[in-house]
Amino acid sequence: MKYGIIGYSGRMGEAIEKLFSQAGHELVYQKDENGEKEIEKPELIIDFSLKEAFPETVKVIKEKEIPLVIGTTGLDEADFKQLNQLAEKVAVIQSFNFSIGINILSELVSKVDNYIDQDWDIEISETHHRFKKDKPSGTAIMLSDLIDRDIDMHSKRLGSEFGEHEVYFASTGEVLTLKHRAYSREAFTKGVLLSAEKILDLNPGLYSFKDILTN
Numbered sequence: 001m002k003y004g005i006i007g008y009s010g011r012m013g014e015a016i017e018k019l020f021s022q023a024g025h026e027l028v029y030q031k032d033e034n035g036e037k038e039i040e041k042p043e044l045i046i047d048f049s050l051k052e053a054f055p056e057t058v059k060v061i062k063e064k065e066i067p068l069v070i071g072t073t074g075l076d077e078a079d080f081k082q083l084n085q086l087a088e089k090v091a092v093i094q095s096f097n098f099s100i101g102i103n104i105l106s107e108l109v110s111k112v113d114n115y116i117d118q119d120w121d122i123e124i125s126e127t128h129h130r131f132k133k134d135k136p137s138g139t140a141i142m143l144s145d146l147i148d149r150d151i152d153m154h155s156k157r158l159g160s161e162f163g164e165h166e167v168y169f170a171s172t173g174e175v176l177t178l179k180h181r182a183y184s185r186e187a188f189t190k191g192v193l194l195s196a197e198k199i200l201d202l203n204p205g206l207y208s209f210k211d212i213l214t215n
């Protein structure tokens with residue numbers, strides 16, 4: 001496939017280009033803070049940039065009318081409204097975490113929540129590399145949104161950690177911890193590749209990575 005990346009020069013942009021090139025896909029469009037370069041019109045766009053770049057991403061998708069795979073975090077309700085608007089015309093796959101493990105963990109969180117009552121404490125902890133700009137992580141927000149109460153979230157920024165998430169459920173006398181740790185960015189880029197390879201066959205609409213994994 002011929003694809004484009006927004007956030008091309010970033011950590012994820014570089015890791016995506018490496019995996020996609022190994023899989024035989026061709027980068028024909030790239031955009032970062034320094035500008036854009038288009039060799040030819042891409043079949044789809046992959047966005048792993050920053051929230052500040054989101055208005056530009058919306059503009060690019062509107063102009064090109066091509067599908068979007070987006071993993072950028074920090075997006076708010078207004079941004080999701082825009083994603084829904086784009087999804088009326090093109091397929092959009094959005095997830096704050098493209099790893100298989102976190103998507104299984106999110107199923108488990110919902111399952112545990114069905115067993116416990118208000119007497120249980122629930123807290124989420126996330127650890128990422130020192131360069132990560134947003135806090136709490138998109139994944140921590142996504143996990144807390146699965147539970148119908150306010151959850152305390154704890155963020156650490158340490159060295160080069162790729163991404164660790166823990167969800168604690170505790171009552172007097174016991175604690176249950178669900179934990180996921182990414183050992184490399186491959187944890188995410190493999191999910192991005194799977195999404196990109198499937199998106200060209202999808203009808204317009206807003207899809208999650210879980211939709212892609214389970215269909």
Ligand SMILES: NC(=O)C1=CN([C@@H]2O[C@H](COP(=O)(O)OP(=O)(O)OC[C@H]3O[C@@H](n4cnc5c(N)ncnc54)[C@H](OP(=O)(O)O)[C@@H]3O)[C@@H](O)[C@H]2O)C=CC1
Pocket residue numbers: 006007008009010011012013031032033034048049050051052053056070071072073074095096097098099134138188
């Ligand atoms: N959903 C998931 O599975 C995952 C999501 N992420 C998310 O992906 C995003 C990128 O992470 P990471 O690669 O580590 O971040 P980086 O800071 O390394 O990269 C950000 C990229 O965005 C570009 N950028 C910044 N502002 C603009 C702008 N206004 N217009 C166009 N491009 C812009 C930067 O360009 P320049 O270098 O020129 O400044 C850079 O290429 C983050 O939101 C992160 O949370 C990360 C991992 C997994």
Ligand SMILES: O=C(O)C1=N[C@H](C(=O)O)C[C@H](O)C1
Pocket residue numbers: 073096097128132136137138139140162163164
């Ligand atoms: O910035 C990162 O690196 C990551 N960001 C995502 C998030 O905010 O949840 C996903 C992953 O944990 C890595």
